[in-house]
Amino acid sequence: MLESLNNLLPQTQCGQCSFNGCRPYAEAIIAGEADINQCPPSGDAGIARLAEFLGIAPKPLNSQFGEHKPKSVAVIDEAQCIGCVKCIAACPVDAIVGAAKWMHTVIATECTGCELCVAPCPIDCITMIPLENPDFAPTNLHAKQRYEAKTKRKEMEGIEKTERLRQQKARLLAAH
Numbered sequence: 001m002l003e004s005l006n007n008l009l010p011q012t013q014c015g016q017c018s019f020n021g022c023r024p025y026a027e028a029i030i031a032g033e034a035d036i037n038q039c040p041p042s043g044d045a046g047i048a049r050l051a052e053f054l055g056i057a058p059k060p061l062n063s064q065f066g067e068h069k070p071k072s073v074a075v076i077d078e079a080q081c082i083g084c085v086k087c088i089a090a091c092p093v094d095a096i097v098g099a100a101k102w103m104h105t106v107i108a109t110e111c112t113g114c115e116l117c118v119a120p121c122p123i124d125c126i127t128m129i130p131l132e133n134p135d136f137a138p139t140n141l142h143a144k145q146r147y148e149a150k151t152k153r154k155e156m157e158g159i160e161k162t163e164r165l166r167q168q169k170a171r172l173l174a175a176h
């Protein structure tokens with residue numbers, strides 16, 4: 001049930017529902033700790049799908065959590081970009097490419113429009129532009145797969161870093 005409910009959510013991981021991603025929100029709905037109308041990207045149509053799945057009456061989006069907006073995509077002003085990589089760290093679906101001190105660019109076909117890269121940019125060179133054709137936005141399933149792949153990669157990087165530090169500490173202790 002959790003996976004099916006999660007699959008009905010937009011998978012932008014934007015956090016507007018007040019949970020740390022779509023899956024935690026789905027878990028909270030199932031646990032009776034959140035209402036079905038807290039996801040602005042879902043809008044009324046998405047809320048109706050949640051209500052149908054759960055066999056309950058739909059309700060309007062709770063504006064306390066934000067407004068439903070048209071699908072959009074992030075665009076970086078590459079001439080302004082200083083290559084700080086903060087946007088790459090913030091993007092849940094690895095939709096930004098670039099390297100430290102080099103300009104960054106958004107892969108438009110991978111961008112879910114979550115806006116999570118906008119605030120961390122120290123020079124405000126990321127703008128959200130409405131998509132001319134919303135059909136070009138990644139599907140929920142595709143975004144979910146990209147998010148899960150990034151999450152797994154970050155976990156592996158964390159494990160590798162811990163192991164490197166452990167080995168470094170062991171070498172230092174052995175040297176004394």
Ligand code: SF4
Pocket residue numbers: 009010011012013014015016017018019020021022023025038039040041042
């Ligand atoms: S897309 Fe909806 S459910 Fe997912 S994190 Fe954003 S507000 Fe929450």
Ligand code: SF4
Pocket residue numbers: 073074090091092093094095096106110111112113114115116117118
């Ligand atoms: S590029 Fe920005 S808006 Fe697009 S998915 Fe990544 S963080 Fe979200």
Ligand code: SF4
Pocket residue numbers: 076080081082083084085086087088098103104120121122123124125126
């Ligand atoms: S956060 Fe802004 S300045 Fe930093 S790399 Fe991204 S677009 Fe460039």
